[in-house]
Amino acid sequence: MQKGIQMSSYICEKCGSIENTALGGYWKNLRDKKPVMCSECNFGNWHGEFPKEHWSKYGVKQLLEWEKRNDGSMINATEYFHRKGLV
Ligand SMILES: [Zn+2]
Numbered sequence: 001m002q003k004g005i006q007m008s009s010y011i012c013e014k015c016g017s018i019e020n021t022a023l024g025g026y027w028k029n030l031r032d033k034k035p036v037m038c039s040e041c042n043f044g045n046w047h048g049e050f051p052k053e054h055w056s057k058y059g060v061k062q063l064l065e066w067e068k069r070n071d072g073s074m075i076n077a078t079e080y081f082h083r084k085g086l087v
Contacts, residue, residue, distance in 0.1 A: 008072035011055050011063070011080045012038035018055055021075070023047045036076065060086055 008021045013035035021027065025042035029035065040046045055063060060081055066073035081087040 008075045009066075010036055010074070010076045012036065012041055013080065013083075014038070014041040016055050017052050018058075018074075020049070023049055055080075 009018055010021060010024075010026060011017070012019050012024070014037045017038045017040070019026070019038035024037065024039045024047070026036050029037055029042065038046070038052070040052070046052050055077075058066075060077075063074050063077040064081070064087070067075065067077040078087065
């Protein structure tokens with residue numbers, strides 16, 4: 001498996017924190033056809049592998065730039081901000 005795919009970052013649809021696909025329950029959410037959420041929203045606890053940060057710490061522009069790199073830095077910023085009416 002490609003590292004970039006396994007270790008992608010995404011924004012939690014519920015609380016807006018930046019989470020990792022390997023830790024947050026991302027694939028389970030997709031499988032269940034639910035909004036993608038972070039470990040805390042999915043399982044009740046933040047995993048503690050890295051600090052929980054809200055997307056607004058980086059801002060819309062930065063996150064969209066990361067997504068454009070297509071390297072897994074960010075995978076759902078466009079979708080998330082569209083849904084929130086921010087882009
Ligand atoms: Zn969350």
